Amino acid sequence: MAYRWRYEDSGGGELSGPAVEFEDQDEAEAWFSAQWDQLSTTGIEQVTLLDGDDEVYGPMSLRPAE
Known part of the structure; x- marks a missing residue:
C-alpha cells in the first residue's frame, strides 16, 4: 500500500x-x-494520514495550538 x-x-x-x-x-x-x-x-484546515484506504491517524489540525 501507499501512504x-x-x-x-x-x-x-x-x-x-x-x-x-x-x-x-x-x-x-x-x-x-x-x-x-x-x-x-491554501485553505486546507486539517489532514489525515492514509495507508491505502485505511486511516492511520487524524484529522490533525494545521492551525497553531492556542
Missing part, C-alpha cells in the same frame, strides 16, 4: 491538494513537516 495525505476543511470535507504518495509513514511525515505551513495557506 498519502487526505486534505480537509474544518468540517472534515475533502479538499484537493498535492497528490503525492509515499512508500512508508516516515517519508509521508517528513514531507508533511516540510510542507504544512504552505498547505495551511
